[in-house]
Amino acid sequence: xxxxxxxxxNPAVKAGEAAFDYVDKRTGVKTGAKWFMFRNIPAETSWFQxxxxxxxxxxxxxAITGIILAMYYKPDxxxxxxxxxxxxxxxxxxxxxxxxxxxxxSAMIVVVFLHLGRxxxxxxxxxxxxxxxVTGAILLIMTMFMGLTGYLLVWDQKAYWxxxxxxxxxxxxxxxxxxxxxxxxxxxxxxxETLSRFYSIHMLVIxxxxxxxxxxxxFLISKLGIAEPPYSKRRMAVERAEEEARRAAENERLPYxxxxxxxxxxxxxxxxxxxxxS
Amino acid sequence: xxxxxxxxxxxxxxxxxxxxxxxxxxxxxxxxLIATLAIGLVIxxxxxxxxxxxxxxxxxxxDFVPRPEWYFFxxxxxxxxxxxxxxxxxxxxxxxxxxxILMVLLIATPFIDRGPERRIQKRPIALFTGIAVIAFxxxxxxxxxxxxxxxxxxxxxxxxxxxxxxxxADLFLANGCTACHNVAGVGAPGPGPNLTNLGSQGQTPQYWxxxxxxxxxxxxxxxxxxxxxxxxxxGTFLAGLGTTYK
Ligand code: HEM
Numbered sequence: 144x145x146x147x148x149x150x151x152x153n154p155a156v157k158a159g160e161a162a163f164d165y166v167d168k169r170t171g172v173k174t175g176a177k178w179f180m181f182r183n184i185p186a187e188t189s190w191f192q193x194x195x196x197x198x199x200x201x202x203x204x205x206a207i208t209g210i211i212l213a214m215y216y217k218p219d220x221x222x223x224x225x226x227x228x229x230x231x232x233x234x235x236x237x238x239x240x241x242x243x244x245x246x247x248x249s250a251m252i253v254v255v256f257l258h259l260g261r262x263x264x265x266x267x268x269x270x271x272x273x274x275x276x277v278t279g280a281i282l283l284i285m286t287m288f289m290g291l292t293g294y295l296l297v298w299d300q301k302a303y304w305x306x307x308x309x310x311x312x313x314x315x316x317x318x319x320x321x322x323x324x325x326x327x328x329x330x331x332x333x334x335x336e337t338l339s340r341f342y343s344i345h346m347l348v349i350x351x352x353x354x355x356x357x358x359x360x361x362f363l364i365s366k367l368g369i370a371e372p373p374y375s376k377r378r379m380a381v382e383r384a385e386e387e388a389r390r391a392a393e394n395e396r397l398p399y400x401x402x403x404x405x406x407x408x409x410x411x412x413x414x415x416x417x418x419x420x421s
Numbered sequence: 422x423x424x425x426x427x428x429x430x431x432x433x434x435x436x437x438x439x440x441x442x443x444x445x446x447x448x449x450x451x452x453x454l455i456a457t458l459a460i461g462l463v464i465x466x467x468x469x470x471x472x473x474x475x476x477x478x479x480x481x482x483x484d485f486v487p488r489p490e491w492y493f494f495x496x497x498x499x500x501x502x503x504x505x506x507x508x509x510x511x512x513x514x515x516x517x518x519x520x521x522i523l524m525v526l527l528i529a530t531p532f533i534d535r536g537p538e539r540r541i542q543k544r545p546i547a548l549f550t551g552i553a554v555i556a557f558x559x560x561x562x563x564x565x566x567x568x569x570x571x572x573x574x575x576x577x578x579x580x581x582x583x584x585x586x587x588x589x590a591d592l593f594l595a596n597g598c599t600a601c602h603n604v605a606g607v608g609a610p611g612p613g614p615n616l617t618n619l620g621s622q623g624q625t626p627q628y629w630x631x632x633x634x635x636x637x638x639x640x641x642x643x644x645x646x647x648x649x650x651x652x653x654x655x656g657t658f659l660a661g662l663g664t665t666y667k
Binding site: 181182185186193194220243245247250264266271276283291294298303304316320370373377 | 430431433434436437439440441442444445447448449451452455459460464467472474475476479488490491493512513517524527530531532536537538539540541544547551555597638640641642
């Protein structure tokens, strides 16, 4: 400490540092952030490993544009459609925010599916990352339910009737189906309450669940470390070295000068002695 | 993976990290770049393809085409495959069984595939499954995207339509029944069953009039806003399909 203190510090800087230290001593946030940012990850990570973060960024964008839309949207059957019209045609940049929210939903589905694909083809769901996959799969399902519940809010014919069909489908599920459908509809029929129920599910229930599960997902990812791509140079070298060591061990076990006839055909055929010909 | 393979993986991964690089900036810059590109693309699409707004909801008018968002097309198409033609194709396959099997398989993947191999070219089953799922989803989504929407505006190619039958046919077209049902080649091939020969079931017009007020099976929307005369007209129309009107 003393050796780096080579002169009087600006009191503002001192106060700032003291405040940081105060918080860090009590929360460990500085240490934690430092660990998170500067922890080692495998040297070679693929561009495909950016898709999870991209999904998260899109989720953030949906949250922000969604908050702005909520400032103008009216979840009431008599004014919902009109308020969407106002957002689209009158509110400054309203068409852009609504467009971003709409395209963002599709983009998020695409990116989450691509992310799933990369995790699948990299085998990154294998030990010890099984539970990371499970939290991710639940996130995918929640993302799709966001699309389903948000579709109704525009309150236009196409969305309304598609949602009627979707809820009817839910109701046809055995045993609990009718109860879930009643909860979704806020009663036995589609009515004024249905819209506000979908609104609250779309902007409170599912986003809350998603934030929680993104938290769990991230906790597991940073605890376990991001998987190394299975074809990384380091991994290939290890694989080659292991293969060589295995061969060498096999050779050593055999008495000098004699070769056993392998039970199955060897991968590389032994050179054949042509005896009869000479 | 057995215990030894797990230990091996842990040791190997620790080595990878030891020879690794810090998360910041080596992974962060990639993440930020791709995420920025994605958001830029979304903004671009929002500007390029202005959002539209359709007709306001009118629960009394069922003049609609119930189309979900494109990412539900694959489920929607399932309804067209399993529409209760016979005992082997029950509707519940599309509404409940297949989606739930898919969901359970998705969540359970890491517990089904527990082998230690991570290189895809050495995991033939995973490779095949992955490609099959992608092909299935792509095909079903394509089907959903290219299925015809506003069908039947030209009228139904039926003969023998009397006054009542014609009124029923008009109601049938005006209320979007063709969005889910096919009659004599007009209308979507599903999700609902083909109604061309509905009359051969021998039910009365009253039966069909009541049927559409509360369709069993739950998937089809109820049509509760017709006048008694209209129920009679559409009931007569449905009861005569394939027998009187063909
Ligand atoms: C809203 C959806 C999701 C978000 C925000 C998200 C976020 C992330 C992030 C930021 C990572 C870090 C590495 C990377 O970017 O590839 C990651 C890794 C991972 N994700 Fe997701 N994810 C989502 C959905 C999913 C889905 C649907 C699955 C699979 C069913 C999944 C399974 C995994 C697994 C197993 C890892 C660890 C991979 C590794 O360590 O290499 N995630 N996720």
